[in-house]
Amino acid sequence: MTYAAPIHEMRFVLDAIADLPAIAGLPGYEEATPDLVSAILEEAGKLAGEVIAPLNHPGDREGSVFENGVVRTPDGFQEAYRQFVEGGWNALPFDTDFGGQGLPWCLATAVQEMWQAANLSFGLCPLLTAGAVELLQAHGNDRQKTDYLAKMISGEWTGTMNLTEPQAGSDVGALKTKAVPNGDHYLITGQKIFITWGEHDCADNIVHMVLARLPDAPEGTRGISLFLVPKFVVNEDGTLGPHNDLRCVSLEHKLGINASPTAVMSYGDSGGAVGYLVGAENQGMACMFTMMNNARLAVGLQGVAIAERAYQQARAYAFERVQSKAIDGGKESVKIIRHPDVRRMLATMKARTEAARALAYLAAAALDRAKREPDDAERAAAQARLDLLIPLTKAWCTDMGCEVASLGVQVHGGMGFIEETGAAQHFRDARILPIYEGTNGIQALDLLGRKLLRDKGAAMTQLILELRAGLPEDEGLRAPLAAAIATLDETTAWLLDKGAQDIKRGAAAATPYQSLTASVLGAWLLARSAVEAAKGDDKAFAAAKLKTARFYADNLLGEVAGLSEAVTRGAESTLAFEDNDF
């Protein structure tokens, strides 16, 4: 149940797929030298593997506990978080103005994968803080930045996102929490649910980013404003003042990520919690969208991380567990890695995980370029690519994480179903990923509506062009990839035509289209990895990359034919169902 960060693989994907050397040449990223990158990956790997990973299984069993109004995180979490902050890890990708290190997001992505793989529950705390930091960096006023940002960038204070209310999950516009002006601040009243790390004992202050409505605000998403609501109000001199009028009401009893406290938060039970408007009135949703891209990439990355963790555990078990004779003879029982079906499962886990990692890092690289490319056109092109990759990364990497974690259980046989083994925890933990930060169905609608139909397929057409231009020479890869890209092209054309004519039909086709697109991209990225690896000195690594790409092309990529049918024929069959047919 240990975790060792796959540093060699991460560095390869950073260099060969995300093109970190080029990104390090962008203005502001000059510090990301090869030596610094190596040092960061090494040191982060140590903290993740030696300190944070060992807390994962005990943390699941103990869980975060709510007693007498106080949330207690599992044994060891406080100390691990203290080391995380002291090491400066939280500050990696943030602006240098308030103490950030200003390093590229793609590098931070590799490092974040380590925290999430080591301990998904632990990793959620900085993940949420990062979202709050981005909001304040982009929309906070000087006072807010001075009072809060430096402490949040260092990680001394943590952040949360308060969107969901009982009647308002995916439909954020339906929320009812109120904000009433009161001098230099607002008074917030309402209840929020599913607040990740909403209350805990690892930091001195918790900064809640809360969506609420002003009096007489328009209905729906256009009447939502964003507020900063600290657990402890900050005094003029920067010291902590009184406890704000907010409290944790309860923690959820969940399927997984049990060490991550998921709070029901109540604001203003005694008249109103002090909150500060972030950005303009009624612009809360627009503010939120600035952080949503990163958060969705981060959740996609969690899918990669849990898959890597599950893969490492299943691999170790397969090379250790002796059971049954080999199918081609021999008198002795063998390690189960000798059984072809176990090899098939492990190869599936490896191929899916590496394809998803390549996708997630590629998206992070697009984020860096969208921020830092000096040329306007290049920056805009990177932004268009990023916008396209975000739903694909969030949805596909998280579906993949669930699939790989389930295969990890299966490799363990009966032991996989026993909680002590640890494989079951990955299976439970992974299951939240396709749900939160926008369900994968919502990602598919985003892909369809905002990323495909809105620009009439321009960004997708550009991507397909690049895929075609980047076909590998290896014939075992080239033919299936070319066929799959052609299927993607045809299916895209169908959806641009039929989906635009009838949005319901498009919506019924959106999920299989999303899976199809990501699978083609994943296969292509593995093929490109094989080509890039062949240029290096590590022949064994290059050979494994080629086999992995071929495994994907032969065993997994065939799914695109069925997914294409599910788009072009399936959507109509779905819509044929009347309510009483269910």
Place this chain on the structure above:
Amino acid sequence: MTYAAPIHEMRFVLDAIADLPAIAGLPGYEEATPDLVSAILEEAGKLAGEVIAPLNHPGDREGSVFENGVVRTPDGFQEAYRQFVEGGWNALPFDTDFGGQGLPWCLATAVQEMWQAANLSFGLCPLLTAGAVELLQAHGNDRQKTDYLAKMISGEWTGTMNLTEPQAGSDVGALKTKAVPNGDHYLITGQKIFITWGEHDCADNIVHMVLARLPDAPEGTRGISLFLVPKFVVNEDGTLGPHNDLRCVSLEHKLGINASPTAVMSYGDSGGAVGYLVGAENQGMACMFTMMNNARLAVGLQGVAIAERAYQQARAYAFERVQSKAIDGGKESVKIIRHPDVRRMLATMKARTEAARALAYLAAAALDRAKREPDDAERAAAQARLDLLIPLTKAWCTDMGCEVASLGVQVHGGMGFIEETGAAQHFRDARILPIYEGTNGIQALDLLGRKLLRDKGAAMTQLILELRAGLPEDEGLRAPLAAAIATLDETTAWLLDKGAQDIKRGAAAATPYQSLTASVLGAWLLARSAVEAAKGDDKAFAAAKLKTARFYADNLLGEVAGLSEAVTRGAESTLAFEDNDF
């Protein structure tokens, strides 16, 4: 979180797919009149829905508990089991000589689906008893039958299967438990793990069927004998004697089915547990195979059951939960069933579940025919069909159960991850099904080795002939089905050729081949259901059946193309991996 047995659907599948009217005409099954069938389904549905299902969620939270050497099942289980026994439900399919009702297995299958859907943990108790009953019916001597069988058929005493030891999971031949002759009985010593309902408080006696080795027995599976080892030895007069030298050591802490006590059992701590040889010495594995067919069908059926339960819950939620506006306009938030992607998920759940139910009932009908067809050739043909259907039913229905339970979580969004909702329990409970009673990988090897290569494809060829002969006229179904059957045929031919030449290659291809075959069969059974339903008076039911068949053909059946590639190209890519490539 309620469960209502889908009686109309069950009756339809029994009549139209399993051909219960014809089975009721077989010698010994005459009592299965249409009226009796209706009455049984109605009454079983009441017990399942009103008594057993409400215990499912509380039973999960409470779990079976081991304290001071005693296992306590959750509140309500004792009383529910008492009602189950008093209603005579346990006796349904067993021989009438010892109090069984002698009804067809396919009818018992529909009834068993209800227990399993109502409460998978509860349903495991009679499932295991059924296995022990079959062993004794087939191999027990008169004394064993007199002393034990009637009480086990009534359900007053329950049965268990003791195969697994820590070093011997899938590889039963590696077991080490010893049996030493001692007068009219044997003394058993050893430890067994994963013993479902191995100790509990719902019955007066527990009859353990234990695999063990005699002194000087040959190594491997040829040296295994089967023993009946009762918790309480039965006196000459049929009363219960002293507690046998066996005990529960602990219960496992599992991912799911928490109310089902999974025991570590120790035999002979004080010198040896009294055991009685069942069948001949060293013939234990042969005895076990007589019950394995039924047990594997029963586990496949559990997959159908958990899928039905998850589907009912997700459907209820989708018709109740209001969230977001419809994609094609409107100002009000709508019930989520209005969202096309939710409809797609529910339709997937429905189509997979109904296809799997048809497969499971069809297999049960083959079991009835294999037992009761008067004509030798017909009986042999039914047995060959049954042998072919068993791995397909066990593996595919259980994989499907996991997929559908996961979709059930997804339909619930964030609420699906909260344990109180209940959807997560189905997701956890389902995960054991692809593992126990022979992992699905082992089913695939059984399909390949014993069911395909051994008869050189004769049984499969016969099945494919029947599929081709039974194509529906509906053009929307006929074309995709014909193409899928052709793919099955070609892939089978490849495997018969290449898999026989190189068994490792066959083994690497076995799982995708299994999935492919079952998916084609499932789609065909849905098409046949549509044809049969059209002959009936219920036009709404017939319309739904046709839409479901088309949904499957358009949205799901396309997977066979990729699965075929995974066989014909994929196996080689799998075997290309060296150990150090992982």
